[in-house]
Amino acid sequence: EIVLTQSPATLSLSPGERVTLSCRASQSISSYLAWLQQKPGQAPRLLIYDASNRATGIPARFSGSGSGTDFTLTISSLEPEDLAVYYCQQRSTWPLTFGGGTKVEIK
Amino acid sequence: EVQLVESGGGLVQPGGSLRLSCAASGFIFSSYGMNWVRQAPGKGLEWVSHITGRDSNIYYADSVKGRFTISRDNARNSLYLQMNSLRVEDTAVYYCARDWAYWGQGTLVTVSS
Numbered sequence: 001e002i003v004l005t006q007s008p009a010t011l012s013l014s015p016g017e018r019v020t021l022s023c024r025a026s027q028s029i030s031s032y033l034a035w036l037q038q039k040p041g042q043a044p045r046l047l048i049y050d051a052s053n054r055a056t057g058i059p060a061r062f063s064g065s066g067s068g069t070d071f072t073l074t075i076s077s078l079e080p081e082d083l084a085v086y087y088c089q090q091r092s093t094w095p096l097t098f099g100g101g102t103k104v105e106i107k
Numbered sequence: 108e109v110q111l112v113e114s115g116g117g118l119v120q121p122g123g124s125l126r127l128s129c130a131a132s133g134f135i136f137s138s139y140g141m142n143w144v145r146q147a148p149g150k151g152l153e154w155v156s157h158i159t160g161r162d163s164n165i166y167y168a169d170s171v172k173g174r175f176t177i178s179r180d181n182a183r184n185s186l187y188l189q190m191n192s193l194r195v196e197d198t199a200v201y202y203c204a205r206d207w208a209y210w211g212q213g214t215l216v217t218v219s220s
Contacts, residue, residue, distance in 0.1 A: 001169070034207050036152075043202060043210040044144075044152065055208055087152055089207065094166045096142075096154040 002026050004088050004099035012105040019075035021102045023088035028068045032092040035064055035073045038101075039084045047086075048073065080106050109133040109209045113201065116214030123193050123218070129186040129203030129211055137161055137181035139206065143188050145199035146213075155201070156188065171197075193218045 003026040013019055023033065031051040036044040046055040048064035051071060061076040075082055083106050088099040115127040129141070143155040156177040157166045165177055176189040186203050193216075200213040 036207060038152075043213060044204075044207075045210075046206075046208045049207065085151075089152075089154075094157075095168050096157065096166075098152045098154060101151045 001095055002029060002090050002093055002097050004090055004097055006086075006088060006099035006102050008102060009100070010103045010105065012107055013078050014107045015078055015080055017078050019078050019082075019104060021073040021086055021104075023066075023071040023073070023099050025069045025071070025090060029090045029092035031067045032090055033064075033066070033071050034089045034091070035062075036087045036089060037082075037084045038087065044087065075104075078104075078106070082106070109205070111203050111205065111209055111211035113203055113211040113214040116201065116216045118217045118219065119193055120220050121193060121195055121218055124189070124191045125193065125216060127188040127190065127201055127203075127214060127216070129188075131184045131186065131203075131205070134205075136179075136184040141179065141186045142204045142207075143177060143186075144202045144204055144210075145197075145216075146202070147196070147199040150199075153199075158186070190216070195219065 005024045007022045033051045035048040038044040052064045063074045065072050085101045085103045087101045110132045112130045119125050140159045142157045158177045174192045178187045195218050198218050202213045204210045
């Protein structure tokens with residue numbers, strides 16, 4: 001099973017700051033990584049697929065990068081509505097797995 | 108518009124069974140693989156099972172293998188999850204999802220005596 005390790009577990013930043021979230025895979029997953037956002041009380045929402053492709057309707061401040069084992073989700077300028085937990089997910093190998101999540105808090 | 112609507116959740120005793128359904132609309136259901144994902148209270152997301160579109164290849168998480176059965180009825184545009192031998196640790200909101208881009212609202216399964 002591929003283990004996805006996300007860091008940090010929690011992040012507290014002010015609006016307008018740049019946010020960098022990390023996801024590390026226990027073995028190479030090529031670019032088969034997605035990032036999802038889950039706001040309190042809501043179902044997850046797809047932000048990025050295949051490591052760097054923004055999903056439909058996702059604002060340009062969200063970007064993804066990386067390949068192999070190291071991946072990054074960047075929010076270029078944090079907005080108050082970005083309060084959420086962010087998960088990475090791999091589709092390279094069965095079983096599919098999610099990272100443990102990074103909670104982004106707004107100062 | 109793509110819609111996924113789960114149903115069938117509820118309270119069940121340990122060792123019991125439950126069948127979840129996911130009604131799909133707004134797309135050609137038979138052309139897409141479908142997933143069940145769960146989230147225990149206050150915890151992260153856990154992938155449960157996947158079934159491919161037309162040929163119905165099936166995959167499970169180790170935590171549910173042998174106890175849960177995923178299936179689909181392409182004529183009814185519906186996805187199912189038969190859950191047997193339920194455990195307290197199966198308590199979660201269960202989501203159906205397509206492509207990770209489309210999710211239902213979830214249905215709560217509580218396993219408790």
